[in-house]
Amino acid sequence: MRLSEMEPGNNIYLEREPWGGFLTWSAGLHVALFGSIIIYSAIIGSRHGENWGSTEFGDAMSATLVSRAPVPLPAPAEQTQNLVANESKGLTESQPKAVEQQPEALPIPDRNAKKKPEQRTSPEKPRTPPPEDNRVPFGQGGPVSGPYGVFTANNAKGGFSFTGAAGDFGSQFGWYVDVVRRKVSENWMKYEIDPTISSSSRRVYIVFDIMSSGEPTNVQIEQSSGVPSLDQSAIRALQRIDSFGPLPGGYRGSKVSVEFWFDYKR
């Protein structure tokens, strides 16, 4: 009996091998694997869905190829570098902040007190405030003293500025901005404006884009002057222009946007 009980075949069923640990590990790893797949598809997978084929990802697409092709696809707008130049002076000289002198509060002498209030002999020297590290000091500003500025001519006036938020086209390619201003001036026919408008000064804001070929597009009135004939004359000035000349070679964006104002005063 004993011998038969001790048969090797029976022994297999009787022996207890330690499976439990492996099963737990296996289940745990599978859960971790599926979990990571779900997380991956939820977070990173969505990124692929939104951005496949964009110029920022993948090496197969070339941004220049697309923008040079005659297909009117919007190329990614490029930011021009802001060169904070040292040679030209800033707009304003930053003066050290004047230290406010508080009128010295003299304590009201207590009637009962016998001690006299202390007399200060020498006033404290005003301390110069430490320079703020985010301020461009006078003489080290950007291209404010460049070749452009507000000007007047007869009874019409104009000027321009650049937005600080976007790129720095104006300071890098100031000559092109001058070209734009001259060309629009040449094509603005003042006789198109209603001669009976009142004497107060009127200003109309026009916005348009200049494509890389130099062609003005999307000409729109941003803010009307209230005089329809003045608005119309400004629009027509832009419509007369076929091209401002191609955008400067060093500029790699596909277009620039221009805000132009026309001042008119009779």
Added chain:
Amino acid sequence: MIKRLAALVLLTFVSSSLLFAQTDWIRTGTGLGVEKVRLAVPDFKAAGNDAQTAPLLTVFNETLWNDLDNAGIFELVSKSFYPLSVPGTPPELQLAAWSNPPVNASMIAFGNFGVSGSDVAMQGWLYDVRNTGSPMVLGKQYRDPASPANARLQAHRFADEIIFRLGGGINGIAESKVYFISSRSGHKEVWQMDYDGAAQTQLTHLSSIASLSPRVSPDNTRVIFSTYAKRGLELVMYSLELGRMVSFPAYNGTNISPAWSPDGSKIAFSSSMHGHSEIYMADSAGANPKRLTVSSGHPDSSPAWNPKTGAQIAFVSGRTGLPQIYIMDADGTNVQRMTDTGYAVSPSWSPNGQLLAFAWRRSYGPGAPGSQDIYLMDVTTRQWVQLTHDSGTNDFPSWSPDGRHIVYESKQGGRSQIWSMLADGAKQHALTTSGENSQPNWSWK
């Protein structure tokens, strides 16, 4: 945790896409004052020691200066104000020396020029001297076989590049030509010259008693003009590519004043093939002449196409007595009278289609000794302005392709000569001096 991560990723994408949506903005404005660019053009420096360099450099410097001076968009700073050390390459350029008084320039064109071997090489730059950050606007170099003609050509090309950049995308005219009639060979023949009067060459050798009104085709390949042949004044065609006359049908009667349509496919001209002088239109080979005007008994002549649209033709008509300027649509309809008085002839339409240049004698007749001058008229408002004053008899204005210049015939004293001026009447100067020269026509490009 996952939600927070997803939100973070989303936020990153939204902000980065906002960043990329931004574009460069220029904010600018204007009044009516159009100031000119103050440009300094120091003489180019000689490069190399070749003996040929000096004479060619003189030609180059002179041509470049004249091209830029005549462009009409620059105020050239007199050379007497320039610093003593003139730059030949960008490292030698000191921006402050040119942007400060007395030069006060906003732009400078400089470079070097020299003969090496059998070639003449030129390097030229255009710098914005007020922009210390990135001053370079243009850099060019050319290399051609050494000859005075190529030195002039290089100066013309460099000037045209500068004018193209700073003139708002309008091509320069330094390589354009003027066609005209000259009698200096003894017969009236068709001649050609550069826009500045250089390189005057005779094209035709017809030995006819009269040749009139040469008109070059828009592609600069052919010149059509009127010449006195067997049947009277006939239209004939000269090929600039072949250098000889090519066939053109001869119509009856007197055929004069041809004009090319801007696409080069049609020719308008005045002809008396059916009795009176009327405006006809044929295709560029002369086939299918079609009558456009009907003015029973009164002459119509001198058609001129609107080069911008090709949809209108200006012409001269004597239907109310003295000749006056009219415009009509290119099919002959919608005729409008432009001038109201005097004696007006020779209309020429500006390249942008806005202005007509013509010759006008405002008071004409006995007791009214008015002189004939060149006038401009705005086509839409009919406001006009006089360009020439007290300078003899002027006629046959013709616009330059950039719309900034007009070439015309002026008779001051005994002989008529070809003159050129800016379209505001400034810088009038003669281009020809020898013989009798008349009826100029500026090429289309």
